[in-house]
Amino acid sequence: MGPASERWRRDLESWAIPEDILATAPESPWHFPVELFVSRAEGSTTVRPTFSNQAALVALPEGGTVLDVGCGGGGASMPLAARAGRLIGVDSSPDMLSAFREQARQRRAEVDTVLGRWPDAAAKAPAVDVAVCHHVFYNAPDLAQxxxxxxxxxRRRVVAELTAEHPQTRLNPLWLRFHGVTRPTRPTAMDAVAVLREAGLDVKWQQWNEPRPGGFRDGANLVAWVRRSLCLPPERDAEVTEALQDQLVERDGLFGFADRPVVTVWWDPPTS
Ligand SMILES: C[S@@+](CC[C@H](N)C(=O)[O-])C[C@H]1O[C@@H](n2cnc3c(N)ncnc32)[C@H](O)[C@@H]1O
Incomplete structure (x- = not known):
């Protein structure tokens, strides 16, 4: 493992929740809410194609195939469905995969799914024209692999998207307030770029800040998600709501966080 990869792995490890706090958590703090990622997928085709979507579309032939790794409800690949011949979603959550199939069905797209953790699930993934992977890199301790x-x-391109800063950094003030704990700030998207370059990938990147669709229909569900992430019990919801006041926005009837910078990273596999 090179120095950038090693640093990435160490920085991700530094996000481990202190044992004494984790021991008091009434529910798992690591849950990805299906509702949120379905709404991202639903909204992804109601706005104009984002920078990440365009980076994938220019490499995708009419009727081509798309692999979406850590697909959730399909936020990365549904905007490609009108051009693609087939979408293949990979996710470690069966509930996310059923949501992905439903989103594809609504768009009359051919769909396959693979249940498993990437990169272990890679052996079950078919060759495709374009691979997309949005908002999963911070879950990958061995990012190079x-x-x-x-x-x-x-065959043609890989397009990844990630927030410029680790997605949990926006809860750092709440960790300080509720637990007196100072949380980390690294790694960042630029650290990811360093890892990929160290792995020999010829990556390009672009930071952008367009509004991203999606959120929770009920603001209480958003508060509950944050409260679980903080290892707190439901009785603390009112305090969490108060602490989040400046960060929450309502958009198109959905509750979420204010937009923040994201980075698109893309590379083309070498032709041999
Ligand atoms: C933050 S969500 C992003 C979903 C979707 N890509 C999007 O942008 O809306 C992360 C998703 O990746 C999945 N996931 C996380 N780590 C994974 C891994 N190593 N292999 C496969 N799926 C993973 C989670 O189950 C979840 O559905």
């Missing part, structure tokens, strides 16, 4: 495995099935 994860990204090289994305490159192998992709």
């Amino acid at each position: 994860f990204a090289v495995a994305l490159t192998e099935p992709a």
